[in-house]
Each structure stands twice: as C-alpha cells, then as structure tokens.
Amino acid sequence: MSFQRAVRPLVAAALITATLAGCAPIILGGAATGALVATDRRSVGAQTEDREIQVKAEANTANTLTADAVHVNVTVFNRRVLLTGEVPDDATKQRAVDIVKQISNVRGIVDELAIAPKSSFGSRSNDAWITSKVKANLINTKEISANVFKVVTERGDVYLMGLVSEEEGRIAANVASRIDGVQKVIKLYEYVKPEEAQRLSTEAQKNPAPAQGDDSNAATVTTTPIGTDTVTAKPLATPAPISDAPIKPGPSTRTGN
Numbered sequence: 001m002s003f004q005r006a007v008r009p010l011v012a013a014a015l016i017t018a019t020l021a022g023c024a025p026i027i028l029g030g031a032a033t034g035a036l037v038a039t040d041r042r043s044v045g046a047q048t049e050d051r052e053i054q055v056k057a058e059a060n061t062a063n064t065l066t067a068d069a070v071h072v073n074v075t076v077f078n079r080r081v082l083l084t085g086e087v088p089d090d091a092t093k094q095r096a097v098d099i100v101k102q103i104s105n106v107r108g109i110v111d112e113l114a115i116a117p118k119s120s121f122g123s124r125s126n127d128a129w130i131t132s133k134v135k136a137n138l139i140n141t142k143e144i145s146a147n148v149f150k151v152v153t154e155r156g157d158v159y160l161m162g163l164v165s166e167e168e169g170r171i172a173a174n175v176a177s178r179i180d181g182v183q184k185v186i187k188l189y190e191y192v193k194p195e196e197a198q199r200l201s202t203e204a205q206k207n208p209a210p211a212q213g214d215d216s217n218a219a220t221v222t223t224t225p226i227g228t229d230t231v232t233a234k235p236l237a238t239p240a241p242i243s244d245a246p247i248k249p250g251p252s253t254r255t256g257n
Contacts, residue, residue: 028235039147041163041200042078050076057081060099064093071118072096075152078190079107079162086116090215093230110188119155126181127153134158134176138212141175144168151176156183165194177239185242 040047057074065072070092071085081100087093093113100109119127131153138146148173150161156177160169169189176185192200 007193021203039201039204041148041197041204043204046078049105050079051110053079053081055107056103057100060103061096064099065096069118070096073115073154075099075110075159075161076151077150077188078163079105080153080161080188080190081106081108082110082112082159082188083163084112084152084159086114086118089115090118095098104229112159112186114155114158124154127155130156130158130179130181133179134182136178137175141171144171148197148201153182158182159188160185160186161188162190163192163200165191165197166191167194168197173242174239177242187242187244 010242041228042050054074054076057076061070061072063076064174065087069088072087075084077081083100093111093115096113097109097111100106131151134153135146136148138144144164148162148164148168152159152161160172160176160177162169162172164172169187169191173185173187175183187232220252
C-alpha cells in the first residue's frame, strides 16, 4: 500500500505532463493509437476535422483570454465541443463560448466552464489519474469496446463522449462511477441504435469513410447537467452520481457524422 501511495503521484504527474505537453496518447491495456483509429466509429476524416477544430479552439482561446486568470480545456468529438476548466467571471465564460462559436464546422458546444480559481497542478494530476483508471476499466469491461469512448476528467467530474447505444452508454457510465475519486459522471453521448453502432464499428474496421459536410452553420450551446439520476444496482462501492445530457440523435445514413 505504501508503494502505491509513493508511485501514484509520480504516475499522475507523468500523465498530466503528457497531457499538457500534447504528447502522444497513453497506451492502456494494449490499446495503441492505431487500434483507436481503426475502431473509432467516426470516420478518419471526421477525426481529422475534430482535431483541426480542437487546435483552432485551443489557439484562439489561448491568444484571446488572459492566461493568468483562465484554465480552459477543449475536447472535440464529432464536431461537438466540450469546454471545461475555470474562468474568473461570467464575461470570460461567455467570451470562451463565443470564440468557439466562430470556428467553422462546429455543430454544438457544451459549456462546462466553472467560475472559480484555476485548478492546482495536484488537482489536474488527480484528474489525469482518474482518466487513466476509467480508460483501463473500460478496456477490461467485456460488454463494450473502450475505443468508442472519449473520457475527460475535470475536478473529479468525468465526462463521457462517443457514438454509442444507450446500453453501451449506461454500462460505461456505471463503470466510471465506481472509480475512486470520481465525483460525478456526465454523459455527453450521441446515441445510435445497437445495429447502427455495430455497423459503424464494422465500417471503421474495414474501410473508414471520409467525413462528409454538414449544412448547419450555427453552433448551439447547451449546459449540463439537465437531469440527474443515480445508479440503483448494488455496487461493490458507492458510485458517483450520473447525470444525463440531452439525448442527441446519432448518424443514420452518413458514417461518422
């Protein structure tokens, strides 16, 4: 136990340093970057577009907002942008949202910025540790494919994104809610029918299709949580509460969009 206490801060520090430095994704449970690309239900083109949106959003917020007062993290999945972190006031919070709304091809924004002092290095290290544990436990859950989920942790709150069936989303949220240190799990999924989820996974493995355009130009803004519920099944440990974001329709005829 003493060994774990000694190692955990070091591992967490390495995780957060890698995250802040923009290093390659951490390999967990044998899931390397190539495998993630091959089984991601977004097309390779959609993944590339998400990365472009993220780079622009990170650069624009960093160049516009006062660095000493803000800590803004940007996560993009299927052209929907999740903003997490801390800002000093409502005006800065709105400014961050407005910056992202100006980026082309953004389909939606989930504003989870907190009006609070910037989080400490220790807090961010703990978040990185939690993210790694959630990913590892998802990999070890046979009923789902961990590669279809994107995991973000901020101040102990875990955000889950992905193109998933409702059952897949429920299982992943329950897994995350049982991790030590998790305060809350927020589901930000785009739901698809089980057969559609399987089709997207099969298509991604066989022949990833290029991303196709979207006719929508205006980004919509939503703030979670909308409604709350708790896990009722008896767990090994008391789970963190799980909150549902609005159910968003997934793709029906266009792969990865």
